[in-house]
Amino acid sequence: MTVKLFLKKLEIINFSFSDRVQLTLFLPFSPTEAYPVDILEDDPEGHQAATQVYYDSLREGAQASSEVFSLPTGEQVRLQTSSLRFYPMYRDEPQHKLLVLVNPQDTKTVVAVYLKESWWFTEDILRTSDPTRDGLRKVQSFGERIVLFLLNTIVFGRLERNLDDDDMFFLPHPAKEQAKILWRDGAAVGFYSIKRKGSLCGDGTSACYLLPVFDTVFVRRKNRCQGLGTAMLRDFCDTFPEDEALGISCPISPAMYRVLRQFLLTCPGERGRLWEVEPPGAWGQRANIWLKIYLQEARLQDGSTVHPECSEEGTNTPRQTSQGDGASQFDHGESRKVQYGHAIQSTAFPSP
Incomplete structure (x- = not known):
């Protein structure tokens, strides 16, 4: 009997000849069984240099006549x-770029x-041969x-949303953005990113986020x-069990609402914790999400609303709040909003 377990860059093969005789071999991954996420070294500078070479x-014409994809x-x-482009990977470190091939x-x-001296289809880069890479995994x-x-x-930026003719790409994340990728059946199918409490709200400002x-x-x-x-x-709520308030970046799309x-119908204990926020997230910049949902549905004349069977259609946030110049200013109603916010935390609203 042979049992295979893929672990990072080693393939562990156990041979059992009898109850007393066993043999274990540690072999490198076969190139045909690994994808870039499984085999890339953590060497961005080395990758950049090799890509530039x-x-x-190609620019000098040494390989233009022989290579096709x-x-x-x-x-x-x-x-x-003419069919190649350099795209910056990070919003705040434009020197780190990926070389991509575009459709002529x-x-x-x-x-x-x-990547790694080879051209990879975009879908293959989103795949993994490591069975331990499953579920939500922190980007490291x-x-x-x-x-x-x-x-x-x-x-998201190009393939799965409607585009204006002059709209090129969605803004990349910062280099040290905290994020998790959702892996399922050997492929990356989604992600979410977090602004950590105490992190800067953006370039050109000293304001820091007051909550995750x-x-x-x-x-x-x-x-x-x-x-x-x-x-x-x-997962986001479970990551910060000690925080009394958690933010969701403003604006929130109807699909995300x-x-x-x-989520809040399923997890009523989180209704007082989730707030729609503008950076840095002071009380005057927060609105309780469950209260907004409740009041919106209560305003309907017939007291009911139609919800799509699929609640995740179009799940994305097309705007990142940190790309602004800084925190917005408090308005004159700040003290009223603070009192209102504290009252919400101790109030359980009925289900719509």
Whole structure:
């Protein structure tokens, strides 16, 4: 009997010949069984240097006539500089870039990314051969940062949302953004990111977030209507059990409000903790989410509302609050809002 377990870069093979004789081999991953997230070293500078050397060779014409890339449609794209683009991975560190191949017929569509001296389809970069990479996993390695970038900037930013002709890409996350990727059946299907309490609200300001904030969230279209959005909200709340207040970045889309409603109906204990916030999240910049949902539905003349069967359709946040110039100013109603906020924390509102 042979049992295989894939663990990071080693393949562990156990051979059992009898009850007393066993043999264990540790072998490297076969290249055909691993994806970039499994094999990329945590060496962004080395990757950048190797990519630049490759790009320079194409620009000089050394490889332009021999290299082609075959698309899933069967079309072949010649690897030449007119079909290549450099995209910055991080909002705050533009020197770190990925080299991507675009479709010559639609230069806004990315079809492949250059990693480890090879071209990879975008869908393959979102896959893993490591069975332990499952569920919500904190982004830590360089390879996981690339997966986060592709989900955020390429998949959501280009492939799975409506675009204006002049709208190019969704804004990348900062280099040290705290985020979790949702892995399912060997593929990355979503993510959410957090603004940590005490982290800066943005460039050019000294204001810091006063509470943890659920900033961006995305679930791929083919994986929606499966409770993944509410699962990420539950994970966010469980990550900060000691905090009395947690933020959700403003503005919140109607689709995300449906997910929040479903979550708060299921987890009534979180109704007093979740607030729609503007940075840095002072009491004058918060609105209790459950109260807003309750009041909105109570205003309906017939006392009822129609909710889509799928509460996660379009689960994403198309705006990141940290991209602004800084915190907004308190208004003259701050003291009234603070008292109102404290009252909400101790009030249980009935289900709509």
